[in-house]
Amino acid sequence: MRDAGESNLKLENFLCFAIYSTANALTRAYQPRLAALNLTYPQYLVMVVLWEQKNQAVKSIGEKLGLDSGTLTPLLKRLEIAGLITRTRDRSDERQVLIGLTDAGEAMREKAESVPLAMGKAFGCSMGEAKTLRAELMELRQKLIASIDDAK
Amino acid sequence: MRDAGESNLKLENFLCFAIYSTANALTRAYQPRLAALNLTYPQYLVMVVLWEQKNQAVKSIGEKLGLDSGTLTPLLKRLEIAGLITRTRDRSDERQVLIGLTDAGEAMREKAESVPLAMGKAFGCSMGEAKTLRAELMELRQKLIASIDDAK
DNA sequence: CACAATTTAATTTTGTGCAATTTAATAGCC
DNA sequence: GGCTATTAAATTGCACAAAATTAAATTGTG
Known part of the structure; x- marks a missing residue:
């Protein structure tokens, strides 16, 4: 190790x-x-x-x-x-x-209104990919927040 | 709109x-x-x-x-x-x-050495899921960085 | 070789981000 | 009604994070 x-x-x-x-x-x-x-x-x-x-x-x-x-x-x-x-x-x-x-x-x-459009291009991924990734991250975020009290 | x-x-x-x-x-x-x-x-x-x-x-x-x-x-x-x-x-x-x-x-x-182990539990996802998500994010990161000069 | 351009790091300024404390106000309870 | 607990913001202190500037050293070019 x-x-x-x-x-x-x-x-x-x-x-x-x-x-x-x-x-x-x-x-x-x-x-x-x-x-x-x-x-x-x-x-x-x-x-x-x-x-x-x-x-x-x-x-x-x-x-x-x-x-x-x-x-x-x-x-x-x-x-x-x-x-x-x-x-x-x-x-x-x-x-x-x-x-x-x-x-x-x-x-x-x-x-x-133009900002999300410009950033959408910068992300360079499809609407579907963005939705999936967003959902995964928000789920992870919830788990992280839930874990904080355990660790204290 | x-x-x-x-x-x-x-x-x-x-x-x-x-x-x-x-x-x-x-x-x-x-x-x-x-x-x-x-x-x-x-x-x-x-x-x-x-x-x-x-x-x-x-x-x-x-x-x-x-x-x-x-x-x-x-x-x-x-x-x-x-x-x-x-x-x-x-x-x-x-x-x-x-x-x-x-x-x-x-x-x-x-x-x-114990920190990544503890955080792995907090993430509450499998090694495979973590690897996929990590790769997706790093790809997105590259696209974002590449887009910065275009926008200036 | 000289000199401008570039590179590297430090510094400065502005703006978050979080923990802990303080202050003020409200709500619950006897 | 008075006491306690709770809630909402603000405040304070500390630590990033990025942009802009400065200073020093190196590199490239003629």
């Missing part, structure tokens, strides 16, 4: 590295396609969630994207400064902050 | 989000398994690369992991402070910094 040749510790055998480095490549690939919108990839995801449903609490956005307030709060403040969203306390439950779209944020949606 | 129901901009259709959020879940899942080694997941990857081949330039590590010096330099400094690696300028080419393993860094490898 001492030789790396027989070890489990070979990078090229790692499914984890494939996920990790593909995700990094993904962010880099999105960057030029999002440059016209002046959005980062995580910011783009937040906008997608808001285009699907205007006016959501931070919590709700976080659940959909799997991100917590430590990540979302500064990101949302940047989107607010950019004039794309509004942040207002929920009057009926002051713990919550409701996120809404400004006119500019709403208007950006039309421009953004 | 105005209704989100018919739009391309639906989060649940996004292969990219599946990759992104699986990668996030991955880091979280590794954390408790790496806690005993006091390593983060990217630090662990660097150690894996060094266990495969001692004494590499920063550039070489960066190519294998798809990371640049902006990410690696501070990470490597932390590993140096932790006493796991050494950083020395290449005497024959002073631009390069050679990274080597300390005895402690070398010794950690044995402890680390």
Whole structure:
């Protein structure tokens, strides 16, 4: 077991590295396609969630994207400064902050329609392949999340 | 095209989000398994690369992991402070910094052998499934990287 | 040989991402 | 009604990740 040749510790055998480095490549690939919108990839995801449903609490956005307030709060403040969203306390439950779209944020949606098309080409795989791969990954994601508590 | 129901901009259709959020879940899942080694997941990857081949330039590590010096330099400094690696300028080419393993860094490898086994269980899929998925992702990664220049 | 172009790594800046703590508000319970 | 537990955001601290800039060294070309 001492030789790396027989070890489990070979990078090229790692499914984890494939996920990790593909995700990094993904962010880099999105960057030029999002440059016209002046959005980062995580910011783009937040906008997608808001285009699907205007006016959501931070919590709700976080659940959909799997991100917590430590990540979302500064990101949302940047989107607010950019004039794309509004942040207002929920009057009926002051713990919550409701996120809404400004006119500019709403208007950006039309421009953004081209992004999935451009990325679809970059992926260079069929719709069917994409669906299968997506489903496999989301299943893996669930297993990973479920395994976290066991390991603690 | 105005209704989100018919739009391309639906989060649940996004292969990219599946990759992104699986990668996030991955880091979280590794954390408790790496806690005993006091390593983060990217630090662990660097150690894996060094266990495969001692004494590499920063550039070489960066190519294998798809990371640049902006990410690696501070990470490597932390590993140096932790006493796991050494950083020395290449005497024959002073631009390069050679990274080597300390005895402690070398010794950690044995402890680390258990990590891929534990993560294999967390993935909850067969060796064959893992290999297929890994290959699909690495192919996708290549396509994404290749597409970046086109988009600029 | 000289000099521009390239290469390599470090540095700086901006933006996530997560854990842990804090603060404020709500909900449950006696 | 008051106490406790829970929930939602924000905050803090630390660690990536990428782009842009800088600095040093090497390479290529005339």
